[in-house]
Amino acid sequence: MNERNFEAFNLSDEISRALGVLKYKTPTEVQSVVIPRAMESQDLVVTSQTGSGKTAAFGLPICEKIQWEEKLPQALILTPTRELAVQVRDDMTNFGRFKRIKAVALYGKEPFAKQKEELTQKTHVVVGTPGRVLDHLERDTLVLDDIKYLILDEADEMLNMGFITKVEKIIKKLPSDRVTMVFSATMPNKVETLCQKYMNNPMNIEIDTTGNTTSATEHRVIELEEAGKIAILKSLTVVENPDSCIIFCKTKEHVETVFNELEQANYSCEKLHGGLEQDDRFAVMDGFKMGNFRYLIATDVAARGIDIDNVTLIINYDVPLEKESYVHRTGRTGRAGNKGKAITFATPYEEKFLRAIERYIGFEIPRMEIPKHHEVAKAKAAFDEKISGRRVVRNNKTARINQDIMKLHFSGGKKKKIRAVDFVGTIAKIPGVTAEDIGIITIQDNLSYVDILNGKGSVVLQAMENTTIKGKKLKVSEAIK
Structure with a gap:
């Protein structure tokens, strides 16, 4: 099945x-194949490239089937990193925005x-890393x-990051009649064993396997x-003069060295x-997504959660020591129908790791020569022009869906015995406003959002500046997002 538009679903x-x-x-392709089967509540094991659109493949059916009225979480999404957890949380929130679906990242x-x-608060979807999710389960939160x-x-x-024991502990605490979907760029034996257990x-779906990634991504090696x-x-x-480039290094020390050289x-x-501090990591990720800078120098932590369709160049400054990492790194380019390029630096010591990668992906990566002086000189003017030119800020999905949304802050909450239904009942009485214009409501002890x-x-x-809620006058203001 290859649906041509989302209306078919x-x-x-x-x-x-x-x-x-x-x-x-x-x-x-992964959305066309997975969404109809997920809508039928079929267990699925999906092998699909990073960047193939799998979050929407599972996220849209989940948002479609969630019952808003239920108070307890109905979907649990486990991810390997914090960055990916936040990205998936944001995607689920965006997909379910007009259904008022609340997603939380742990x-x-x-x-x-x-x-x-x-x-x-009422939470429909929980997205999290196995360690923190298990912490909450063990503390009954x-x-x-x-x-x-x-x-x-x-x-x-x-x-691969050693979470299998924690993942199994979590699974054993879930209802047995759930629907389970597993998404993976590669399918090592330990993943297959977990699925069987x-x-x-489950139905096995294989899309965009490693052997055909060259159709979207040009792979090259420079020996040096x-x-x-x-x-x-x-x-x-x-x-190469890329518009957007990720340079992967194997250690944070290498990242610091490369960053300092390029910044100078x-x-x-x-x-x-x-x-880096977590807030700094999120700020860097957001800045790269928005196009505030062109070059991101990163360890493999950045191979998860960067949801950008137009990264034009990946440079592996160091050969990844694990062959699966090559697939995840290079999956950052050649996305959403765009062409991409992945260039790997390989020293004599790293040749054995490179050969293991080539056996794994099923083809020998062509070698390319080190750029010659005359090639660099010829390209320098265009490079300098792009470096000094104005950067184009990318269109941000979350910003698009939030542009008609205002978050209001109210100076009262649970301690004043105010409930979500009180806000809905009061706000929906304002002329020209209906319940359909009210989104997610968050009520804390002393304040609410x-x-x-629309x-x-x-x-x-x-209107609310002069209106009471449950007989109480609350201060109201636009919240700082």
Whole structure:
């Protein structure tokens, strides 16, 4: 099956409206194959390239089937990294925006108490890393008794990072009659074993396997010595002159070295590795997605959660030591029908790792020569013009869907015995406003937040300045997003 548009899936008006705002027009192959089967509540094992559109493949059916009225989470999505958890949370929120679906991300290095408070609100979808999800389960701050959908996203990477024991502990706490879907760029034996153990007669779907990635991505290797890497990197970026480039390094020390060299050469660049504070990592990720800088120098932590369709060049400054990492790294380019290029630097010491990668992906990666001086000189003017030119800010999906939404802050919550139904009943009485204009409502002890949809935020804000809720006068203001 290869549906030509999303209308063929008979999605609800709310989900279809969100897709329109997000500018989702033509389903990718994985979406065309997976969505109809997921809508039929079929267990699925999907082997699909990074960047193939799999989040929408499982996210749209889940958002379609979620019952808004239910208080406990109905879907659990496990991811290997915090970055991917946040990205998937944002995607699920965007898909379900007009259905008022609430998605929560649970991950480490964020205050546990903050997440605990968030889980006291009505939550439809929980997205998280195995360690933090298990922490919440063991402390009874997360109840998964009503889970109907379990998604293991990037399953190979999750198990490769040593999460298998935690994943199994979580699975054993879930209802047995759930639907389970496993998505993975590769399918090692340990993933297959997990599927056989915990899934109900799953359908296996294989899309965009490693052997045919060359149709979208041009793969090349430059053989060199370690001492010459920085100079060759600079020459290569001048000749290639990419609009958007990720440079992968195997250690944070290499990231720091490359970043310092490129920054001193006035490259528009940032760095990303596990040694940075979590907030800084998220800020760098967001900046790269928005096109605020062209070069991201990163460890493999960045191979998860970067949802960008137009990364034009991947440079493996170091050969990845694990063959699966090559697939995940290079999956950052050649996405959504765009062409991409992946160039790997290989020293004599790294040749054995390179050969293992070539056996794994099923083809020998062509070698290319180090850029010659005259090639660099010829390309330098165009490179300098792009470096000094104005960067084009990319269209952000979340910003698009939020443009007609205003979040209002109210100075009262649970301690004043105010409930979500009180906000809905009061706001829906404002002339020109209906319940359909009210989005996600979050009620805390002493304050509350209400999303107002469809560009009616100003109308509601003005009206609520002189209106009581449950007989109580609350201060209202536009919340700082």
